[in-house]
Structures are given as C-alpha cells and as structure tokens.
Amino acid sequence: MSNSSAPANIIVMEAYDDGSHADFLNGLIKHSRHNYVRLSMPGRKWKWRMRGSAIYFAQELHNIWPANATFSTEQADLIFTSDMTSVTDLKALLPKSLQKLPVVCYFHENQLTYPLSQHDKIDYQYGFTNITSALASDGLWFNSEHNRSEFISAADSLLKKMPDFVPPDIGNTIKEKSIIMPLGMPPELFDNNNTRNNNNPPVILWNHRWEYDKNPEVFFETLYKLDQSNIDYKLIIAGQSFRTSPAVFNEAKDKLSHRIIHFGFAESRAKYIELLNQSNIVISTAIHEFFGIAVMEAVSNGCTPLLPNRLNYPYLVPEQYHNDLLYNIDAELFNKLVSLLKQQNRHEAFPRIHKWAHQLKWDILAEQYDKNFSNFI
Numbered sequence: 028m029s030n031s032s033a034p035a036n037i038i039v040m041e042a043y044d045d046g047s048h049a050d051f052l053n054g055l056i057k058h059s060r061h062n063y064v065r066l067s068m069p070g071r072k073w074k075w076r077m078r079g080s081a082i083y084f085a086q087e088l089h090n091i092w093p094a095n096a097t098f099s100t101e102q103a104d105l106i107f108t109s110d111m112t113s114v115t116d117l118k119a120l121l122p123k124s125l126q127k128l129p130v131v132c133y134f135h136e137n138q139l140t141y142p143l144s145q146h147d148k149i150d151y152q153y154g155f156t157n158i159t160s161a162l163a164s165d166g167l168w169f170n171s172e173h174n175r176s177e178f179i180s181a182a183d184s185l186l187k188k189m190p191d192f193v194p195p196d197i198g199n200t201i202k203e204k205s206i207i208m209p210l211g212m213p214p215e216l217f218d219n220n221n222t223r224n225n226n227n228p229p230v231i232l233w234n235h236r237w238e239y240d241k242n243p244e245v246f247f248e249t250l251y252k253l254d255q256s257n258i259d260y261k262l263i264i265a266g267q268s269f270r271t272s273p274a275v276f277n278e279a280k281d282k283l284s285h286r287i288i289h290f291g292f293a294e295s296r297a298k299y300i301e302l303l304n305q306s307n308i309v310i311s312t313a314i315h316e317f318f319g320i321a322v323m324e325a326v327s328n329g330c331t332p333l334l335p336n337r338l339n340y341p342y343l344v345p346e347q348y349h350n351d352l353l354y355n356i357d358a359e360l361f362n363k364l365v366s367l368l369k370q371q372n373r374h375e376a377f378p379r380i381h382k383w384a385h386q387l388k389w390d391i392l393a394e395q396y397d398k399n400f401s402n403f404i
Contacts, residue, residue: 105404129165130166
C-alpha cells in the first residue's frame with residue numbers, strides 16, 4: 028500500500044469465532060476504516076483449533092478466497108490473527124506471495140495461566156504454542172496488562188524447566204514487542220447509563236459464562252445468605268451456558284425462584300441489552316479473567332460493579348473506588364453487597380467508573396486500532 032493514509036487491506040483469521048472473540052471482531056470491523064476479509068472457524072474444540080487452524084487457514088489462502096471479498100490476496104497488506112492459531116505454523120505454511128505480510132497476533136487469553144478444571148491435566152504444548160506465536164509475530168497485542176504480565180512470568184518459569192539450552196531473556200523480548208489494546212464495546216451499550224433506574228428492590232446481575240473458572244458457587248452462596256438475612260433484591264442470571272455447566276445453577280434456579288426476573292442465555296443482543304438496562308449491581312466471583320468484558324458491558328450500561336481484588340479487575344476500577352467496589356474475601360463480598368443494596372444512588376456515587384468505560388466504545392477505540400495497524404504497512 029503506497030499511500031499510508033489509505034485504508035489497509037487486512038486478512039483476519041479467527042480459529043475460535045464465537046463469544047467474546049466474535050464480538051471483538053464484529054465491533055472492530057464495523058467501526059474501523061480499514062478493509063477486512065474474515066476467515067474463521069466455529070468456536071469449539073479449542074485444542075484442535077490451536078494445533079490445526081494454521082493448516083486450515085493456509086490452505087484456504089492457497090485454494091479459496093471468499094466470493095464477497097473486497098480485495099484480492101495480492102492486495103492484502105497485513106494478517107491479523109488471535110492466540111488460538113500458531114503464528115509459527117501459519118508463517119511457514121502461507122503461500123509464498125503472502126509470506127512477506129506482517130502478522131499481528133491478538134492475545135485474548137493465554138494457555139499458560141488459564142486455570143484447569145478438575146477434569147484436565149496441564150499440557151505445556153499449548154503454552155509453548157503461545158510462546159512461539161508471540162516470538163514469531165510482527166505485532167503482539169494483549170487485551171490487558173494483567174494478561175501480558177501473567178503470560179510473561181509463566182513463560183519464563185516454563186522455559187526454566189528445560190534441562191539445558193534455555194533461551195535467554197524471552198520474557199523481555201515478548202514485553203518489548205508487545206502493546207496493550209483493550210477490548211471494545213458497542214456504542215449502544217452506553218445509551219442507558221445516564222438514566223439508570225434505581226429499582227426497589229435493586230436487581231443483581233450475573234452475565235458471565237456458566238463455567239467453573241467464574242466461581243459461581245461463591246456467588247450463589249452469597250445470595251443464599253442474603254435470602255436468609257431477609258435482604259430484598261431481585262436477580263437476573265444471563266451469560267452463556269453449556270451442557271456441562273456447574274450443577275449450582277440448577278440448584279439456584281430452584282432456591283432463588285422467588286427472586287428471579289430472568290434465568291438463561293439472552294437469545295439476542297437486543298435482549299441482552301434489555302437485561303443490562305434492568306440491572307443495578309453486577310457481581311463477579313471469577314478466579315480467572317484476562318480482561319473482564321462482561322463486567323464492563325454492564326458498567327457501560329450503568330451498573331455498579333462489585334468485584335474481587337484480583338485478576339484484571341483492579342485495572343478496571345478507578346483507584347479511589349477500590350475500597351467500595353473490590354473485595355478480598357468472600358465475607359467481604361457479602362458485607363459490601365449489603366452496603367450497595369442499601370444505597371439508592373449507586374450510579375451517582377461512582378460516576379468516574381461509568382465515564383472511564385466510555386473510552387472502550389468502539390467508535391472511539393477503533394481509531395487507536397486503525398493507527399496501530401497502519402504502523403505495520
């Protein structure tokens with residue numbers, strides 16, 4: 028591309044095109060000034076995606092090009108992929124005509140610090156894939172400083188396990204070539220945050236995935252305790268569920284039926300935003316979270332968050348509100364939740380956190396992405 032001010036032609040590859048990965052690309056492509064051709068695979072069987080997606084994408088570029096593409100492979104300027112694809116394999120397998128293209132890799136998560144379920148055993152091959160992808164990428168973007176720092180620390184620790192020929196200074200090499208590029212959110216999420224309804228009783232929201240790493244047992248135990256204390260509230264349970272979701276969800280649906288306004292995955296984006304509009308307090312009990320997009324979606328829509336003082340959450344809450352909105356132990360979660368439930372002006376009490384969320388609007392954030400893409404052209 029001879030004119031650096033002209034839109035770039037970007038090939039996007041997403042091996043797990045579902046959930047937050049899909050939402051991320053949908054928002055970026057919609058609000059970016061650049062041109063995109065999107066190659067994707069359904070979001071399932073993540074281990075096979077990590078090992079096999081580079082082969083699939085390379086073959087696609089050898090043999091097939093989408094009929095509705097806005098540019099040809101010869102006109103492509105850059106490849107943008109995620110941590111679910113091995114960049115090392117991809118670069119080796121690309122058609123020769125595309126091997127000159129810079130590859131930018133976005134780390135939504137990393138496999139070195141992703142917590143294991145009770146049914147899994149650690150397999151370092153996926154962590155090594157992340158390490159070699161980071162080293163092979165021309166651009167390396169992490170969604171949060173928490174994600175980057177954990178990954179670098181874990182990579183250094185893993186490499187020290189090698190019996191000999193330990194490559195030196197890998198952590199610093201990764202850090203020096205990487206930047207932080209947060210996740211964006213649709214502008215329509217912000218439409219209601221200045222007219223938040225202080226419901227009586229207040230409405231508590233869970234909008235996370237129904238999985239073990241979100242620690243739902245602690246969340247529901249806290250609500251059971253509220254119930255036993257005769258503290259009034261209503262409840263919205265959203266988020267994506269799975270065939271093997273924790274059993275506590277079925278238990279809670281029965282025990283808290285008198286509190287529930289909604290229980291289950293929102294069938295559309297419009298329904299999801301409607302549920303956010305009805306909510307007052309969003310809670311996380313997660314033991315794993317590389318960014319915290321579900322919480323920030325609720326915050327952007329006017330909810331007040333109550334979050335564990337760990338993971339990326341301290342980065343998401345202005346420091347002046349840490350004492351009110353972050354908790355260190357489960358008992359503290361209960362006490363601070365009771366305090367928030369008694370406040371009738373939760374939104375007005377914490378205005379800066381809602382204003383901070385505005386910088387994550389895609390119509391603002393996309394300009395930063397566009398500029399950083401252009402740096403590689």
